[in-house]
Amino acid sequence: MKRIDERPAPAPPGLPSLEPVRLVDRHGRRVDTPLYQSPGNAVLLELLRGMVVGRRFDQQAGALTRQGRLAVYPSSHGQEACQVGGALALDEGDWLFPTYRDSVALVTRGVDPVEVLTLLRGNWHSGYDSNRYRCAPQCTPLATNASHAVGLTYAARRKGENVAALVLMGDGATSEGDAHEAYNFAAVWNAPVVFLIQNNQWAISVPVHKQSKAPTLAHKAIGYGIRGHHVDGNDAAAVHSVVSGALADARAGKGPAIIEAQTYRIDPHTNADAPQRYRDATEVDRWRGRDPLNRLEALLRAEGLLDDDALAAMAAEGEALATRVRERMAGEDTLDPDELFAHVFASPTAQLLEQRQALRDELREA
Amino acid sequence: MTELTMAQALNLALRDALAEDERVLVYGEDVGPLGGVFRVTDGLTEAFGEDRCFDSPLAESGIVGTAVGMAMYGQRPVVEMQFDAFGYPAFEQVVSHVAKMGNRTRGGLRLPLVIRIPYGGGIGGVEHHSDSSEAYYAHTPGLRVVTPATPADAYSMLREAIESPDPVVFLEPKRRYWSKGEVEPGARTEPMDRAVVRRVGTDATLIAYGPMVTTALDTAAAASAEGLDIEVVDLRSLAPFDDATVTASVRKTGRAVVVHEASTFGGYGAEVVARVTERCFHYLDAPVLRVGGFDIPYPPPKLEEHHLPGVDRILDTLARLQWESRWVEPERSAPSAVAPNGLVLPAHDTRVNA
Ligand SMILES: Cc1ncc(C[n+]2csc(CCOP(=O)(O)OP(=O)(O)O)c2C)c(N)n1
Numbered sequence: 001m002k003r004i005d006e007r008p009a010p011a012p013p014g015l016p017s018l019e020p021v022r023l024v025d026r027h028g029r030r031v032d033t034p035l036y037q038s039p040g041n042a043v044l045l046e047l048l049r050g051m052v053v054g055r056r057f058d059q060q061a062g063a064l065t066r067q068g069r070l071a072v073y074p075s076s077h078g079q080e081a082c083q084v085g086g087a088l089a090l091d092e093g094d095w096l097f098p099t100y101r102d103s104v105a106l107v108t109r110g111v112d113p114v115e116v117l118t119l120l121r122g123n124w125h126s127g128y129d130s131n132r133y134r135c136a137p138q139c140t141p142l143a144t145n146a147s148h149a150v151g152l153t154y155a156a157r158r159k160g161e162n163v164a165a166l167v168l169m170g171d172g173a174t175s176e177g178d179a180h181e182a183y184n185f186a187a188v189w190n191a192p193v194v195f196l197i198q199n200n201q202w203a204i205s206v207p208v209h210k211q212s213k214a215p216t217l218a219h220k221a222i223g224y225g226i227r228g229h230h231v232d233g234n235d236a237a238a239v240h241s242v243v244s245g246a247l248a249d250a251r252a253g254k255g256p257a258i259i260e261a262q263t264y265r266i267d268p269h270t271n272a273d274a275p276q277r278y279r280d281a282t283e284v285d286r287w288r289g290r291d292p293l294n295r296l297e298a299l300l301r302a303e304g305l306l307d308d309d310a311l312a313a314m315a316a317e318g319e320a321l322a323t324r325v326r327e328r329m330a331g332e333d334t335l336d337p338d339e340l341f342a343h344v345f346a347s348p349t350a351q352l353l354e355q356r357q358a359l360r361d362e363l364r365e366a
Numbered sequence: 367m368t369e370l371t372m373a374q375a376l377n378l379a380l381r382d383a384l385a386e387d388e389r390v391l392v393y394g395e396d397v398g399p400l401g402g403v404f405r406v407t408d409g410l411t412e413a414f415g416e417d418r419c420f421d422s423p424l425a426e427s428g429i430v431g432t433a434v435g436m437a438m439y440g441q442r443p444v445v446e447m448q449f450d451a452f453g454y455p456a457f458e459q460v461v462s463h464v465a466k467m468g469n470r471t472r473g474g475l476r477l478p479l480v481i482r483i484p485y486g487g488g489i490g491g492v493e494h495h496s497d498s499s500e501a502y503y504a505h506t507p508g509l510r511v512v513t514p515a516t517p518a519d520a521y522s523m524l525r526e527a528i529e530s531p532d533p534v535v536f537l538e539p540k541r542r543y544w545s546k547g548e549v550e551p552g553a554r555t556e557p558m559d560r561a562v563v564r565r566v567g568t569d570a571t572l573i574a575y576g577p578m579v580t581t582a583l584d585t586a587a588a589a590s591a592e593g594l595d596i597e598v599v600d601l602r603s604l605a606p607f608d609d610a611t612v613t614a615s616v617r618k619t620g621r622a623v624v625v626h627e628a629s630t631f632g633g634y635g636a637e638v639v640a641r642v643t644e645r646c647f648h649y650l651d652a653p654v655l656r657v658g659g660f661d662i663p664y665p666p667p668k669l670e671e672h673h674l675p676g677v678d679r680i681l682d683t684l685a686r687l688q689w690e691s692r693w694v695e696p697e698r699s700a701p702s703a704v705a706p707n708g709l710v711l712p713a714h715d716t717r718v719n720a
Contacts (some may be wrong), residue, residue: 125470136438137471141462147428148463151435151443156392158417158441178458181428188423202492343469344508346476346531349606 009076016228017220020262023237026290028298036241041305043088047236048296048306049053049314052086054104055293056318060325061103061120065271069329071122076104076264078127081292084108085239086166089247096135097149097167099142101198103169113321114328123333142173146182149333150191152254157192166243166248171260172203174220175211183258187224192250195258196243198233200265205278218260226256233261234292237299264290296354336365367550375517376406376482379524380444382552384414384466387442389526389681392419394429394446394482401685403448404484404543417646426456434463437477449540450485451494452608457502465531480524485513486577486627487674490542490667498628501575503535504604506639511605513537515579517547519602522555530558535605539577561608563615566596567597569623570687571636573612575601578625578675585680594684604634611700612638613645620651621687625675630658652688 009301022031023038039047056074065073065107075084083105090109091097100106106116111128118127119138126137136152139145156163173179174197188191197217201208214220221228225247231242239261246257264287268275280301300306339357341348346354370378378599383390392407398421401408410419422429426447433443453460460481487496504511510532514520520538527534548678556562564579565586574582579600586596587709599615601608616622622642624635633657657675665673 009452056412110428124472125466126472126631130438130471130475135668137467137475141458142428144431144458144462147431147459148435148438149436150428152439153435154432155436155439155441159439178431181423184425185428185432289401296481339472342475343471345468345510346473350609352604 003243009086014227015217015222016230018208018215020228020230020232021031021238021242022232023241024235024295024299025086026062026234028277028295028302029292030299033238036238038237039244042238044237044296044300045305045310046088047081047084047240048293048300049109049317050088051080051098051236051296052311053321054080054084054107054313054320056315056322057107057325060119060322062271062327064117064326065120065305070117072272073103073120073268073335074270078264078287079198079200079294080198082106082233082261082263083168083203085236086168086196086243089240089244090166091164091247091251092134093161094134094247095149095152095163095164095165097145097165098135098139099145099168099170099173100140101170102138102168102262106133106135106138107321109133111135113325117325117329121329121333123335126209127301143178143182145171146179146195147185149193150182150186150189153193154189164194164247164252166247167193167195168201169195169197170171171199171201171208171217172211174217175258183224183226183256186256187226190253190255192247192253193256194243194246194250195256198263199256199260201280202261202265202269204269204273205264218258221258221306224258225263227254227282228260228299229257229324231259231261233263234290234295236292236296250296262282264293301317302335317358318361367548368664369546370521370549371518371537371544371546372514372517373404373406375547376524376538376551377408377410377679378529378549378551380410380519381413381442382409382419382535383525383528384410389430389440389442389527390418391436391443392562393422393443395424396421396659397446402446402719404540405444406538406543414599423449425612425673427459428463428542430456431458432479433457433479433481434467435514437479437533438467438475442478442480444480444482444528447481447483449495450483450493450497450499453481453483453499456481460503460509460535461506465506468532469508476531478531480527480534480536482524482536482538484538484540485542486539486541487647487664487670488577488592488627490670492667493664496670498626498659500604500626501536501628501632502632503537504634508533508571509605510534510559510603511537513539513575513576514599514602515539515542515564517545518549521549523558523602525554535643537542537576541577545580556602559603559606559608561601561603562601563597563611565598567595567619568620569595569620570623570684571597571599571612571615572623572625572680572684573599573601573642575604581675581677582680583627584636585677585684585687588677588681589684592681596684596688601638607637607641609626609641609645611680616642616654617649621648622646622654622658623657623680623683623687624654625657625680627659627674630656633658652686652689655683655686672697
């Protein structure tokens with residue numbers, strides 16, 4: 001975190017506050033928050049731009065799913081502040097470890113949106129070049145990529161590179177043993193890894209109070225002897241501030257941190273979900289009232305940093321992106337069945353070559 | 367030539383790999399100053415420093431998961447699971463990430479990492495220290511699964527595993543850690559994905575791997591006293607499987623028995639029997655049989671001798687290979703015929719109904 005005064009950092013484990021850190025309230029008014037500094041105007045505008053574009057992308061992906069062009073889509077709607085705030089806090093050399101839910105974070109990071117959707121379209125398991133974007137493949141087995149981030153930063157340190165990593169995870173995932181192991185390895189190795197928990201209140205149909213008795217999920221940090229932060233996950237400015245502060249601390253050798261961001265999954269878990277079976281629509285409405293885009297927009301307008309034209313330009317950018325995605329995904333993909341055997345090993349084994357031939361024969365006869 | 371135990375040969379392999387390649391790292395539970403519970407990493411921390419060989423937190427999933435991240439970023443981690451059954455917490459990492467990463471990223475992120483696992487019984491270990499877990503790994507596409515049977519192979523195969531661009535599950539037959547053999551320093555044996563014929567014979571093939579290769583050789587020696595000339599094939603690589611070497615041997619002898627310590631039901635031997643039968647059916651004089659452990663959880667130390675296949679049980683199984691059919695066969699030394707595929711066959715193999 002960026003401290004605005006010279007008070008020494010609370011010796012870990014300092015208690016995360018029960019009240020989430022907030023820099024902008026839900027009406028778009030600034031909140032004076034000691035210890036945390038608001039991002040500058042340029043970053044605030046960039047956060048809004050990312051969220052506007054991200055939400056439009058998310059809507060487009062939802063539409064493509066309804067048209068049967070995506071196999072499945074876990075929506076980011078409602079969680080844009082976490083995903084955009086987190087992704088924009090990364091330095092170019094840092095790495096992002098996303099889950100299936102984090103398409104908007106990947107788009108914000110600059111990954112080709114169509115490549116982001118490769119997995120969910122069912123074309124291949126990961127569509128983008130991880131090394132190029134410094135984004136690990138989207139991870140589905142919950143919490144299992146968290147330790148990868150710890151290992152990757154260890155490797156970077158051995159190479160003399162100051163690389164930090166941001167791991168995105170859900171509230172449900174924090175119950176997994178792998179989350180614990182990753183937090184602990186990161187702590188013991190003093191790894192420059194920030195774990196950003198997007199607490200969207202639900203793990204499919206299971207509410208967060210059935211996952212944990214911890215006062216906040218950020219309190220888990222205490223047991224590992226590392227820093228924990230509790231932030232309003234619908235306040236993009238706060239998320240960005242807290243995550244960039246934690247990443248800066250990590251790069252400065254101060255070790256890892258666990259951040260819990262309070263947010264909400266507005267849409268069903270995926271298109272296949274039936275949320276009416278487990279949650280009340282009034283809850284969704286309540287959270288719509290805390291919309292992260294409206295909040296930042298209100299702030300920027302109030303401070304004279306945003307007018308209708310500027311907002312329209314952001315919307316147009318989102319529209320253009322959605323159109324490109326639609327167009328590029330309109331046709332049928334041609335997939336090469338030979339490729340099934342191409343990547344299992346660095347070079348295919350005799351058995352795989354045999355099986356490739358058998359499939360070729362089968363297809364020729366068909 | 368130096369005489370080394372298998373544990374010493376493995377140690378030497380790690381030592382040479384650490385010395386030759388800055389990217390190689392060794393870590394796990396108690397592998398640092400203690401040198402591992404089997405002393406395979408003895409002296410490595412002292413020689414190469416805490417940065418290259420170190421004790422990690424005690425968490426197998428975390429050990430393998432961090433190794434995934436290291437390998438993603440160009441290191442070559444070699445991690446140890448302290449015992450076979452303690453590798454299970456890492457199973458999700460192994461199956462969902464180690465085995466799949468290269469494939470799911472279309473070759474973009476290869477994982478050149480090695481997971482060393484002491485496996486199998488025969489050391490009087492109490493519960494959870496003697497599992498034969500090879501089938502779980504061999505069944506998982508994307509993993510290379512190898513197991514040495516001699517100190518020379520232990521050295522060579524571990525070096526090759528560390529150099530491999532693919533993830534390797536390196537199964538160490540723990541009861542053979544202390545058996546000695548000649549190791550030429552730095553020398554490589556056959557490539558690690560090849561099976562080798564350890565003993566040439568004509569009457570039947572014993573197919574074994576890891577801890578059972580020695581047992582199979584002992585069996586062959588005992589069988590020769592009974593007038594049977596047994597060939598012994600050491601598989602070395604469980605995945606991929608060296609069909610060519612195994613098939614050539616079985617086509618020559620016409621009879622085969624697969625031997626492993628693991629429980630027989632759904633075990634690795636079932637795969638071997640299926641492959642051999644599919645490829646050698648017309649060469650077989652008897653069904654391919656299996657000798658394995660019973661279908662029971664690994665027994666307590668005082669009963670393990672009844673569970674583990676030994677020379678007697680393997681001899682009994684060899685005796686069940688329908689040798690009576692030989693009495694009606696033409697002489698084995700009858701002139702050869704050339705099969706359509708160019709293989710030279712003993713005359714009797716051309717019979718439709720052997
Ligand atoms: C190890 C594992 N167990 C179960 C699942 C099935 N699953 C997919 S998403 C999910 C809920 C995850 O909830 P949370 O971590 O809060 O993330 P969210 O989906 O809300 O973003 C479950 C149970 C899985 N992907 N991985």
